[in-house]
Amino acid sequence: MLKSMGIPEEEIKKFSKPEYWIEFFAPKWIEDFKNLGYSIDWRRSFITTELNKPYDSFIKWQFKKLKEKGYIKKGSHPVVFCEKCNFPIGDHDRYEGEGVVPEEVILLKFNLNDIKIPVMTYRPETVYGVTNLWINPEEKYVEVEVNKCERWIISPNAIKNLINQDFEIKKIKEINGNELIGKYVENPVTKEKVMILPAEFVDVKIGTGIVMSVPAHAPFDYIAIKDLKNSGKFDLKDLNFKSLIKIDNYGEFPAVEIVEKMKIKSQKEKEKLEKATEEIYKKEFHTGILKIGNLKGKKVYEVKKQLIEEFINRNYGVKFYILPKEVICRCLTKAVVKIVKDQWFICYGDRKWKELAYQCVDKMKFYPDKIREDFNYVIGWLNDWACTRSKETSLGTTLPFDENQVIESLSDSTIYMAYYTIAHYLQNGKLKEEKGYSESFFDFIFYGIGDIEEVSKENNIDVDKLKKIREGFIYWYKNGFQLRNSGKDLLQNHLTFCIFNHVAIFPECNWPEGIGINGHILLDGVKMSKSKGNTIYIKDAVKEYGGDVIRFLCAYAGDSGMDDANVELKEAKTIETKLVNWYNFSINNYGRGVEVYRKIDKWFENILIKILKETEKNYENCNTKSALSVGFFSLQNYFKWYRRRCIKPNKNLLEKFIEIQTLILSPVVPHICEEIWEKIGKKEYISLSQWPKLDIEYSEDEEKSEKIISNLYEDIKSVINLCKLDKIKKIKIILPEKWKYSFVKELEEKLKETRNFGELIKIGVKYNADMKKIQRYIQKILKSGFDEYLENEEEYIRDAKEFFENEFKCEIEFLESGEKDSWPGKFGIIVI
Template sequence: MDHDRSSGEGVGPQEYTLIKMRVQELHGKLASLAPKVVFLIAATLRPETMHGQTNCWLGPDLNYITIEAKNGDVYVCTKRAARNMAYQGMLRVENKVLPIVEMKGYELMGTKLTAPLTSYKTIYTLPMMTVKEDKGTGVVTSVPSDAPDDFAALIDLKNKPALREKYGITEEMVNVEPVPIIDVPEFGTLISAPSVCQMMGIKSQNDKEKLVEAKEKVYLRGFYEGTLIIGEFKGKKVQEIKKAIQEKLVKAGEAELYQEPEKQIISRSGDECVVALCDQWYLDYGESEWRKQVEQSLSDLDTYHGEVRRNFEATIDWLKGHTCARTYGLGTRLPWDEKWVIESLSDSTIYMAYYTFNLRASGKDLVPNHLTYYLYNHTAIWPTQKEMWPTGIRANGHLLLNSEKMSKSTGIFLTLTDALDKYGADGMRLALANAGDSIEDANFETQVADSGVLRLWTFVELAKELMIEKDTMRSGPNTVNDKMFIAEMNLKIRETEEHYKTLMFKESLRTGFFEYSNLFHQYHLSLTKASEYLAEASHCFRLRLKSHMTSGKGKKGETPTAPQPPSHGIVWVAKTFPKWQSIILTTMHDIYKKNKSLPDNKELSKALGSAPSLKKYMKKVMPFVQAVRERMDKFGESALKDTVEFDECSILEENMDYLQATLDLEGIELKWTEECENERTQEEVVPGEPYLTFFNATCLQLELINPQPHTGLFQAILPVYENDNLAAILNRLKRCERSVKPSMKITFHRFKDPVLGPRVIPTMADILQGTEQISEDEFFSLKGDSIHYTSNGSMTYLGTKILYLVQ
């Protein structure tokens, strides 16, 4: 049962054909088994290829055992395979593995075998290093004409005498050639595996990656397109005669049917699971008429996610009999056979009425079992009442914690109570909604929860500030910006509603909280082309700043010095495109208007190559064309115009405070590129794409002290630049001291005696004793290593400290 598994949920049984290869002479450890008949048994998925057997592979270092079969013969295989056989009624003693002889693979090398269907009377056991103990029986039939792995390993043994000598293999034992058995399109009858190995340059079994690719090519083409060219079924398609050859081998006593899990399955008790043949009651999921009803039910079902629907389709495709009862545990007794208890997954799939018209939410791991049974059972009980069938299933992934699987044993877990105590209900909801929408495992990130709490707190504080300032806000007819703001908000509301309807909570959070909140901060921008320009320009400026701050490579053995953060910047703006670029834009625009699209770059190159004025720029032409194409992806046809539709300098000037804040600069100048001495800047900066350079201006440090008790505000040390005014100092203080809010009124006070004043013990009854307020029309000057203030044309020494008060 899936729910009894610790790992491997959804993994089913894989059927193999066990090929019985009789040992001709009992030597070594096998000699003690005489006079019994001994077989090496190989598990294969391709019984139709047995005509091409040339040898048998064993893992030299693998552990093998001999066990007695039901008919008294003796089988050689791995202990793991024997355990599966024991539970499938294939051994003399059921449900137990009783080894007769144990040995290593190398002890069986060179054993003579008689194998069914092959044209060789005798084949030998040979060493292969890649034989696995956890798949099949540890005994592998070798068909080098059809299997690239077999061909490469055989060639290794032929070409490496030292390898043969190590395992006692003679040249006679490897003196075999691949047998053509299948005619494959492209490869013909000239043996598929050798052909593809030659084509791909595979020279050894160590070319593992190439061998995997070769195997996929040969096996797929051989099985689905190949025709058998040997034996009783000669001339027939391989995929049509696989079952017939299997049945022939089993009937002749030369093979048996065997099953093992497709992948490893570990039970909750820690044991590795096997495929067992049991006396059992089954629900015949997969029965043709029943399956048609379920497929109809699925077609009408809202799965919310395409991957979930594909998983249901895949499950319905392979699901057949399901064991629906067991002899132990709690549950309902099977009415017609009360020694059986109905298994829980089969006893809990008819749900309360609301599940059939609202929704069934569950984990993605239940799609291959529980949820598919849910569809089957409803269609069986109400075959003609479709209104009783499920209408929606929302499957979700598991929940990770900081990208790791939660487990108490590893200490990686978070209880609901602890999470609520730490983040609160709203912070939890935000982090859970952000964890993921698809059926991939959702990831609860504590960092997101922390930042979510901060975002929510900031949002509440913003709302409080806006309410305080409500009476001072303007009123009157809506401007264009107001209308655009309202339209954007309404769009986000509609998008969020749609995401909620489809249970896409991360998308709902994105549009209904993050993007909706961001609209407020964009409100003062132009929401037309000018706003797009500002957003793109500020993004490029941030990338430019990041590049500027990246440490260069230092000398060998030395740690590179991190660049000093710049204080100021210059934004260079171009009035026009260079002449050669204007010609390209005009040409591309004319072609676009004529054809409603642009041709490929080859056609554009021809059109532009005929312009005489572009000849000396030909190396730059196509890179510029490609850059224009990329701008078109963002801005559409407007990217082909050789001018911009707004005043760049006005937009930048109006938003200078925003640019300074986002770049953390003290000042930004605007200049035309024609003023720049750098020719590259003049050539490459174009209209609509300003360029930012940085520099550090001279400054001196000024200490600002808050003498007010109980404010939570103390001192701040800030740089002062030439011609700074109080507004610049105030903005700098707000960035440095987050407790200073926009709604607060700040006044600044200097000491009348800038030398003695800061040294006098302040009087709490008169905290401004010995000071005077600095007026807004004053500005600061730097003279040598001291700061002065200028008022009415006269310059006075300021000192190194001033006071600031919050009202």
């Protein structure tokens, strides 16, 4: 990777020291961001960990506050653990499996005489419907002694997982899977005897390598039983399914119904079986009602924890943790669940703390708003988080109350937004500084408490400077930060941790105000990867295409939200051409145009108002793609039509258009916009200019008037194509009689009450007109609705006469009646 960046071999050796990564790359990132034209106050730059003493002391202050409030504790807890690195791994430490946390399940102990057959299940309520156990006859199993009191039969792979979770395991002997086939075991809950049957789909790497079968509710189990019955190898005539859970739109045996509905014929149709399983399990867990057992009548999702506790208390099973998806450490080792002792945890499972986090979310703005539900969901399931690692293996701030531990990277980056407000005072624009600060310093700056003279003495800092720092924090943080935007992968950790820590550390007036989410970057529709050879570094992209072009492509790649953004690098030259064309047009046309103000000018000014409002809303909601789609591409298309309509634009309006278009583009392509701004005679920087405002209100009728013109233009083109005339002398446009506007208005009102043809036709009688034409018109309206029209559309049509004559190179004549029928919004056309 380092070689591909052009870093010399002798330089690469220095990266063996973790500190050198920061020393080397931080200035490079700053240089790249500057070349891209990012508007950043670089005075506030800093790095984290103990390498930067002011920030290091800030984090120590934060963790002391958390401990004072009881939000940090030491104890034993299941964590995602890398055995090679020998520490718990958070999301930032993972190559794969971000967001995955240990999930609590139960090992139910079926009895084979004096030996236990433990079976892992996510669904303890299904134990009432077990018809058999599945075991893989081709695999090896082991008999082990567990905690010096029981003997179990499990897969060899399960030994390590059990040891990691504090089970004491002693291996006794190996057993072939086929030795267990046909034996009967006792269900610990129902006390029924069920047979052990063979199934090659059983994966010995999952759980204990033995699976319980509930064919009434599990599609895999049903199809496997069906296959075994058809084989005739086992006498299964007495194997009866049990209906356990009632769900809507399904009968007694949902698994049977969905397998038949999806026409699944064998176990080899794994994809279809997985889809069927997902549908049934989701419906049963979220909406299912239990039909059996002492919790009969309860919803399934309500009883899971209760059943696990009950079964463990009665020694029917033991608690166990698994990873629902594979997690790979960045060292490429597969992670496990481990019960870690003497581990420091942040107590995100604390109920009262969760309530504060929910309150904060209720008051916040989210971009897009629908992610509010995701944050509430994460707050709900988030539990204790291992927040430290051994000092011997990691960089980080030393935990102030345990000198052997350092704080991991997702835990020391939750309130640094507050540090931005004061960083330039403490670090003088440098990435790191040697001087740290006391607790009393941060208490004064963030809470305004303490004696300023004593704080000044203790920290060797001037009183006036202390006041300035305090004022700076209040200025930026009086309502919390307005927006923190980050990738979707950080929603379930960094961003949610940010909310938790703010509500714990700061008063409500400093809680976060807004959070935005964006997807990952695709390059020309494909995920970037070294193996595919489609990665590109910022410095190379800027060098090849220019900063503004790359910014435009990134902004147009997607809106805020969970969807991935697609940077279409293949469009770079096209965008470059469009931007250069806009530059040339702006500087060559500003100040030109005619003084006369016409109907078409009024229409285009109205369009500018509409575009401004829509673009402003999109920018405010972090929807940059939509902002450019409306504010650049749509506006350019409107302007093309305007120029065709008027030939010579109005001078003031053309200037407004050039200013507005350039201002709309300026957040995305600042370099070229600053150039345009200067060339057209503006004195201030465009980046310091106000968002444009127009004095008139948007009018829907004004926009509709031109839609009527463009519709008529397209209709005339269609008629000309049908006529196939060599030369056109005249086009006659038949305008609707005045009574038709009154009739259509009445018809619109009546349609709000009824669509009965007989009732509608009565309206036409009083107009003393051709009833056949009225009947045909009503039939058309009932089928396809009204054409867009205005009661005063005639004046707009007549005003566009010169436009039609220029476009079609012939005489235009208007008639109030003629051979062709004409209705509001739909005009008769005769081409001669």
